[in-house]
Amino acid sequence: MLQQFYPQVFHDFRYELNKDMQIAAAHFINHKDAGQCRETHGHTYFINITIAGDTLDDSGFLVNFKTLKDEVHGVFDHSLLNDHPSFADGLPTTEMVARVFWEKIDERLAAQENRPYCLQVLVRETPTSYAIYRPKRDEHR
Ligand SMILES: Nc1nc2c(c(=O)[nH]1)N=C([C@H](O)[C@H](O)COP(=O)(O)OP(=O)(O)OP(=O)(O)O)CN2
Numbered sequence: 823m824l825q826q827f828y829p830q831v832f833h834d835f836r837y838e839l840n841k842d843m844q845i846a847a848a849h850f851i852n853h854k855d856a857g858q859c860r861e862t863h864g865h866t867y868f869i870n871i872t873i874a875g876d877t878l879d880d881s882g883f884l885v886n887f888k889t890l891k892d893e894v895h896g897v898f899d900h901s902l903l904n905d906h907p908s909f910a911d912g913l914p915t916t917e918m919v920a921r922v923f924w925e926k927i928d929e930r931l932a933a934q935e936n937r938p939y940c941l942q943v944l945v946r947e948t949p950t951s952y953a954i955y956r957p958k959r960d961e962h963r
């Protein structure tokens with residue numbers, strides 16, 4: 823599958839993991855330049871999340887894969903993205919979706935003692951369109 827090709831992030835952490843998931847969600851882009859996307863429509867979003875760190879927790883996990891699924895799928899699956907406060911500006915574009923997912927994941931990871939980092943969130947909105955959010959080094963909490 824095309825979705826199984828991922829752009830890589832270069833880093834020097836000891837461990838890296840990747841979590842894939844899909845969510846079904848609707849959105850509309852509230853902007854004059856959005857064309858047909860101003861109307862509410864749905865996508866199956868394909869998401870790949872890259873986490874890295876030097877230390878594992880006492881279960882031997884960098885982060886539990888389930889934690890990542892809970893933060894994204896658990897919150898956004900089968901929803902209208904525009905209804906979430908994170909998209910109050912009315913612009914749940916692919917780029918913004920990737921950034922919002924990164925913010926939620928990074929906040930959760932900041933609470934872990936072993937402190938893994940989310941280095942990349944890839945969001946594929948259609949078979950021909952995807953966006954990536956990669957934080958700047960000083961952007962982590
Ligand atoms: N930079 C962005 N451009 C567009 C976004 C976006 O989020 N960021 N979104 C849209 C639409 O919401 C649409 O869902 C995706 O657009 P597009 O890739 O053009 O969809 P198609 O399936 O029609 O693509 P084809 O390759 O032409 O079949 C628009 N732009």
Ligand SMILES: [Zn+2]
Nearest residue numbers: 849859863865
């Ligand atoms: Zn769309």
